[in-house]
Amino acid sequence: MIQLQGVSKHFGPVVALNPTDLIFEERKTTVLIGPSGCGKSTILRLIIGLLEPSTGRLRFDGTVISTETILQLRRRMGYVIQEGGLFPHLTARQNILLLPTHLGRPREEMQSRLNELAELTRLPQDSLSRYPVELSGGQRQRVSLIRALMLKPEVLLLDEPLAALDPMVRANLQTELRAVFHYLNQTVVLVTHSMAEAAYLGDKIVLLRQGNIVQAGTFADLRDHPADGFVSEFINAQRRLVVS
Amino acid sequence: MKLLSAILVAILIAMSTAAAPQPVVIGSKKFTESYVLGEIAKRVLEEAGVPAEHRQGMGGTIILWEALTQGAITLYPEYTGTISEEILKTRGPVSLDEMRKELSRRGIGVTDELGFNNTYALVMRRERARQLGIAKISDLRNHPELVVGVSHEFLQRKDGWKPLVKRYGLKMPDVRGIDHTLGYVALANGTIDLKDAYSTDAKIAKNNLVMLEDDLGFFPQYRAVLLYRLDADPRVPAALRRMEGTLNNARMLQLNAAAEQTRDYSRAASLYFHETGPKSASLTSNIARWTTRHLLLVGLSLFFSILIGIPLGIWASRPGFMSRLILGITGLVQTIPSLALLALLVSVPVLGISPLTAIIALVLYGLLPIVRNTATGIQDIAMPLRESAAALGLEPRAQLFRIFLPMASRSILAGIKTSAVISVGTATLAALIGAGGLGEPIISGLNLNDHATILEGAIPAAVLAFFVQLSFDFLDRLLIPKGLQIRANSG
Numbered sequence: 001m002i003q004l005q006g007v008s009k010h011f012g013p014v015v016a017l018n019p020t021d022l023i024f025e026e027r028k029t030t031v032l033i034g035p036s037g038c039g040k041s042t043i044l045r046l047i048i049g050l051l052e053p054s055t056g057r058l059r060f061d062g063t064v065i066s067t068e069t070i071l072q073l074r075r076r077m078g079y080v081i082q083e084g085g086l087f088p089h090l091t092a093r094q095n096i097l098l099l100p101t102h103l104g105r106p107r108e109e110m111q112s113r114l115n116e117l118a119e120l121t122r123l124p125q126d127s128l129s130r131y132p133v134e135l136s137g138g139q140r141q142r143v144s145l146i147r148a149l150m151l152k153p154e155v156l157l158l159d160e161p162l163a164a165l166d167p168m169v170r171a172n173l174q175t176e177l178r179a180v181f182h183y184l185n186q187t188v189v190l191v192t193h194s195m196a197e198a199a200y201l202g203d204k205i206v207l208l209r210q211g212n213i214v215q216a217g218t219f220a221d222l223r224d225h226p227a228d229g230f231v232s233e234f235i236n237a238q239r240r241l242v243v244s
Numbered sequence: 245m246k247l248l249s250a251i252l253v254a255i256l257i258a259m260s261t262a263a264a265p266q267p268v269v270i271g272s273k274k275f276t277e278s279y280v281l282g283e284i285a286k287r288v289l290e291e292a293g294v295p296a297e298h299r300q301g302m303g304g305t306i307i308l309w310e311a312l313t314q315g316a317i318t319l320y321p322e323y324t325g326t327i328s329e330e331i332l333k334t335r336g337p338v339s340l341d342e343m344r345k346e347l348s349r350r351g352i353g354v355t356d357e358l359g360f361n362n363t364y365a366l367v368m369r370r371e372r373a374r375q376l377g378i379a380k381i382s383d384l385r386n387h388p389e390l391v392v393g394v395s396h397e398f399l400q401r402k403d404g405w406k407p408l409v410k411r412y413g414l415k416m417p418d419v420r421g422i423d424h425t426l427g428y429v430a431l432a433n434g435t436i437d438l439k440d441a442y443s444t445d446a447k448i449a450k451n452n453l454v455m456l457e458d459d460l461g462f463f464p465q466y467r468a469v470l471l472y473r474l475d476a477d478p479r480v481p482a483a484l485r486r487m488e489g490t491l492n493n494a495r496m497l498q499l500n501a502a503a504e505q506t507r508d509y510s511r512a513a514s515l516y517f518h519e520t521g522p523k524s525a526s527l528t529s530n531i532a533r534w535t536t537r538h539l540l541l542v543g544l545s546l547f548f549s550i551l552i553g554i555p556l557g558i559w560a561s562r563p564g565f566m567s568r569l570i571l572g573i574t575g576l577v578q579t580i581p582s583l584a585l586l587a588l589l590v591s592v593p594v595l596g597i598s599p600l601t602a603i604i605a606l607v608l609y610g611l612l613p614i615v616r617n618t619a620t621g622i623q624d625i626a627m628p629l630r631e632s633a634a635a636l637g638l639e640p641r642a643q644l645f646r647i648f649l650p651m652a653s654r655s656i657l658a659g660i661k662t663s664a665v666i667s668v669g670t671a672t673l674a675a676l677i678g679a680g681g682l683g684e685p686i687i688s689g690l691n692l693n694d695h696a697t698i699l700e701g702a703i704p705a706a707v708l709a710f711f712v713q714l715s716f717d718f719l720d721r722l723l724i725p726k727g728l729q730i731r732a733n734s735g
Contacts, residue, residue, distance in 0.1 A: 050634060085628050085632030
């Protein structure tokens with residue numbers, strides 16, 4: 001679905017991502033994980049076109065991602081960020097319907113899609129008429145998720161969607177996310193720094209460090225056949241954290 | 245842009261016709277005698293069946309002469325000395341007939357002398373002059389310690405301070421330029437010892453001043469006449485001729501004194517017609533007229549400031565050279581003193597003395613707060629939200645109109661509010677170039693040294709600024725999206 005060929009990114013002398021080849025498979029959830037500054041968010045931002053690669057090229061469903069194609073491609077992707085990225089001057093409903101209205105999509109169809117997604121994410125109907133400041137953190141992320149899914153995107157991109165939430169809300173939403181992924185059965189790219197989240201949600205895990213892919217595979221692969229000491233250290237560090 | 249300029253032209257035509265239903269416009273300089281002569285001319289014309297409007301106190305010689313030649317005014321009172329020295333710039337004295345010949349080549353006619361000679365004079369407090377034993381200008385040679393404060397025009401004139409000093413061989417190092425009317429106050433309280441005056445000035449007797457004898461005959465004759473456009477309605481020169489030779493020095497002095505005493509020029513002018521005079525328009529109707537005009541000036545200029553300022557601000561919100569250039573230039577305009585900006589614009593040939601000039605100055609002045617607040621309002625939008633707008637798949641135009649501008653609305657409105665309040669204050673200066681508004685009573689009051697008249701303009705202007713502020717606070721609630729007005733209720 002999405003393909004990176006020799007893609008690298010540097011900001012002046014600072015390297016964010018070394019030349020990388022990577023394929024995100026259709027209808028699979030791929031998790032990008034690693035310590036801060038490893039390049040995981042950079043990959044996501046390259047896909048949605050907020051960054052342009054320094055070398056190499058990215059393809060989305062065969063189309064090269066470029067400034068000419070990005071506008072159309074963005075409308076085939078959904079993007080959710082840590083704080084939700086909801087516009088404060090619009091209600092939850094207005095946020096969700098912003099793009100569909102702008103593109104002139106039929107109102108009836110969008111309304112039923114909205115109801116379907118609200119039910120799926122367990123978002124209370126009355127919160128739709130509230131402004132972002134009046135919503136809880138968990139509700140904000142649900143609204144953001146609904147906004148990203150409105151136009152039935154082929155790919156859903158999530159950049160640490162749960163990081164800013166408190167643990168209880170986080171656990172609930174994690175469960176719901178998995179249900180949503182199963183229900184929609186679509187291509188998902190998730191960025192996180194939590195191995196537990198990666199193991200729970202991901203079909204495939206890509207572990208990065210300092211702009212390089214260290215290992216890619218299922219959680220079992222990483223756990224049972226770590227490519228090097230860093231992989232087992234990364235898995236164990238998080239496990240210790242859970243135990244202690 | 246075509247549509248815009250069409251609107252602008254239409255509005256200005258509407259304004260100018262509203263201001264002058266008939267094309268005869270009388271101008272006057274910024275001092276009592278000129279006001280009174282202007283009022284007399286107005287009455288004389290009206291009695292001859294020619295409706296006339298009097299634009300009081302438009303400024304000095306240059307402004308009035310420009311306005312006359314450009315056709316913004318039809319006539320104004322002038323003095324022979326000024327015509328030869330400042331307008332025609334002749335060497336040595338010329339007769340009125342020679343002036344008439346020269347002026348007609350420029351499309352301007354001149355009446356015969358009205359009668360009195362209002363020459364320049366140097367004046368001192370009577371007591372101080374007696375103390376120092378000064379009676380004539382040549383006596384000043386022995387008193388270089390005296391502090392001199394002369395009007396700005398006198399300081400620059402060819403028959404003014406510098407040639408006078410040369411002619412008399414004076415050595416007075418301490419000379420400052422001071423507003424003519426304020427100079428009398430400075431003279432009275434001893435800040436200055438010596439100033440210039442007009443020989444028919446009522447303030448000379450009133451303030452117990454003494455005129456120094458011009459023993460070398462330096463000052464040219466300043467005989468009052470009226471200058472008018474030769475293409476004016478022929479009834480105009482015919483009517484004006486009735487004023488010739490009717491005003492001697494004593495009579496003019498009396499009218500000037502009456503004007504300063506009653507603070508009412510049209511009543512003083514009525515004395516000329518041997519009447520006690522009708523009461524002029526009531527204060528409330530005057531204030532209403534000034535305020536309406538003021539609001540029109542402020543409203544129009546604000547409208548164009550917004551129209552130009554917001555797009556410039558959007559442009560300036562993108563980092564780079566253009567941003568610095570736009571903010572730099574608009575900031576620079578703000579540093580030009582408003583009076584200097586008006587003077588600069590008046591000297592542009594196509595503009596001259598007109599409400600358009602005042603509006604352009606106000607528009608330029610109002611730009612900076614709007615441009616700066618639009619730019620910073622957009623720049624202050626958090627990065628994740630800008631990226632969300634892009635990542636959602638909105639094209640740049642939609643991002644701007646659906647996201648950035650609404651989110652920056654609070655800042656933009658604050659800029660517009662600042663601009664409006666500044667404009668209410670600055671628009672008082674528009675009266676200097678005859679654009680009217682609440683500056684009219686302020687300038688005449690300043691000229692008469694009359695606080696009551698000043699307040700007739702200053703208080704409504706302050707109240708207006710207050711109401712502008714209030715109505716914008718109300719607009720804030722109306723125009724800023726509701727989501728931006730709610731404070732997060734809890735953590």
